[in-house]
Amino acid sequence: MTQEKCKIAVGSDHAAFSFKEEIKNYLSGKGYEVRDFGTCNTERVDYCDFGFAVGEAVARGEFERGIVCCGSGIGISISANKVPGIRAVVCSEPYSARLSRLHNDTNVLALGARVVGIELAKMIVDEWVQTPFEGGRHAQRVEKIRQYELHKAAGDVQQIRPRATCEGKLSIGVDLGGTNIKFGLVDASGKVLLSSKEKTPAGQGDAAIVDSILFGVRRLLNESGAALRSVESLGIGVPGTVEPKTGVILFAPNLHLANFNIIAPIHKAFDIPVCVTQDTRAAAWGEYLVGSGQGVSTVASITLGTGVGCGMVLNGSIFHGGLNTAGEFGHMIVESDGRPCNCGRCGCLEAYAGGSAILRDARSVIKDLPQRLKKDEECISVEDVFELAVHGDVEARQITDQAVRYLGIGIVNLVNLNSIEIVSISGGISNAPDTLLLNPLREFVRNRAYKLTSEKVHLCKSSLGEDAPLIGAALLYCEESYRTALLA
Numbered sequence: 001m002t003q004e005k006c007k008i009a010v011g012s013d014h015a016a017f018s019f020k021e022e023i024k025n026y027l028s029g030k031g032y033e034v035r036d037f038g039t040c041n042t043e044r045v046d047y048c049d050f051g052f053a054v055g056e057a058v059a060r061g062e063f064e065r066g067i068v069c070c071g072s073g074i075g076i077s078i079s080a081n082k083v084p085g086i087r088a089v090v091c092s093e094p095y096s097a098r099l100s101r102l103h104n105d106t107n108v109l110a111l112g113a114r115v116v117g118i119e120l121a122k123m124i125v126d127e128w129v130q131t132p133f134e135g136g137r138h139a140q141r142v143e144k145i146r147q148y149e150l151h152k153a154a155g156d157v158q159q160i161r162p163r164a165t166c167e168g169k170l171s172i173g174v175d176l177g178g179t180n181i182k183f184g185l186v187d188a189s190g191k192v193l194l195s196s197k198e199k200t201p202a203g204q205g206d207a208a209i210v211d212s213i214l215f216g217v218r219r220l221l222n223e224s225g226a227a228l229r230s231v232e233s234l235g236i237g238v239p240g241t242v243e244p245k246t247g248v249i250l251f252a253p254n255l256h257l258a259n260f261n262i263i264a265p266i267h268k269a270f271d272i273p274v275c276v277t278q279d280t281r282a283a284a285w286g287e288y289l290v291g292s293g294q295g296v297s298t299v300a301s302i303t304l305g306t307g308v309g310c311g312m313v314l315n316g317s318i319f320h321g322g323l324n325t326a327g328e329f330g331h332m333i334v335e336s337d338g339r340p341c342n343c344g345r346c347g348c349l350e351a352y353a354g355g356s357a358i359l360r361d362a363r364s365v366i367k368d369l370p371q372r373l374k375k376d377e378e379c380i381s382v383e384d385v386f387e388l389a390v391h392g393d394v395e396a397r398q399i400t401d402q403a404v405r406y407l408g409i410g411i412v413n414l415v416n417l418n419s420i421e422i423v424s425i426s427g428g429i430s431n432a433p434d435t436l437l438l439n440p441l442r443e444f445v446r447n448r449a450y451k452l453t454s455e456k457v458h459l460c461k462s463s464l465g466e467d468a469p470l471i472g473a474a475l476l477y478c479e480e481s482y483r484t485a486l487l488a
């Protein structure tokens, strides 16, 4: 399409009648073919019909673009947007008009006659009619919106979730933890249809772990009534370093496993594709696909447990790193020559912001912690320390504030380094009120991260919560590199 020659449908209500006349003359003077869909005088009318008329003309393909005007531009843009295929936007300055073309391929521009003067309106119109759609990654989003409209009209919204290729299939997710192994039958939208768990036979050898997984999967299938042939694949999240291509668990200290191929015996038993990754990466993948990381390409998922875990999806793919050790966020150095960490180094984030560290701080500073909490010493958890802080305990608050500040330092470094769009936070502590955790973290990141990153990055609570590794593991077969491997 030649931008200069595109055909433009225009329309307005009474309030913007003379404003529209000026826009029409301006466009005609520049050689555009313009047709007016009304109104044709200043007699009071509803804007709706004119928004619909211009929208329909564009949706039918008779006109490449539409320009609609009313007092604020808002009502008539909403009307035009109700026509399937229309992407209308109200603009009050040229920059957003330009971006709306570049990124959103808008096909109707709405102007407020009482908002912008005619000279500014002409500048907005110029920018909007001349800017082409950039395509690329933006094309996927425009297509996604179009697909949603199509399926919504057909009464079938489920069909488009999640991202392509995973439709209509069931899979099994296994979250192999140090204490429990969780199993879930998961559909393509990430919904857990049925779940169960078994005790982890940690320290009893490789075979015991495999036997527990086989037993748990068989039980899940029996209880659900699902046939094995209806299951697309089985995914496992492991708390350790995994070689994803071969399925070898290189090192998982909590499970006492090293150099153990977990895929082979499970594939042999069920004869379905088996995918494996680190549990934190499975969680990030789940959040990216069907959780709080939807709609962007780069997501970090932070788990605040006894330690501090992190998985990343960068540009739509799980990031393993060249050595399969990516995302060791808990061992980011936040103090040179700082506290000793479980990993054997010093000054790691986990030694300041991990659950164990916070609890240790609380016990050492607050001598009468059990009395204040009215709990036995051994039953106290890090969540209790946050609970105490919520209720105004000054010392507890100092401890949680310090941990949150270190976490903020870690997150600033993380988002600066990787240009993260969404940081999703899960784990016991993430249930603390926003005043204690999310708000101070957001403020810290806003004030400390690289300016362009700080303006855009979004920090939020995980929407999948503790099911994130299970769901993400189940949906591993949707990930490009796994899918390619499975097809090979």
Ligand SMILES: [Zn+2]
Pocket: 330, 331, 341, 342, 343, 344, 345, 346, 348, 350
């Ligand atoms: Zn460490």
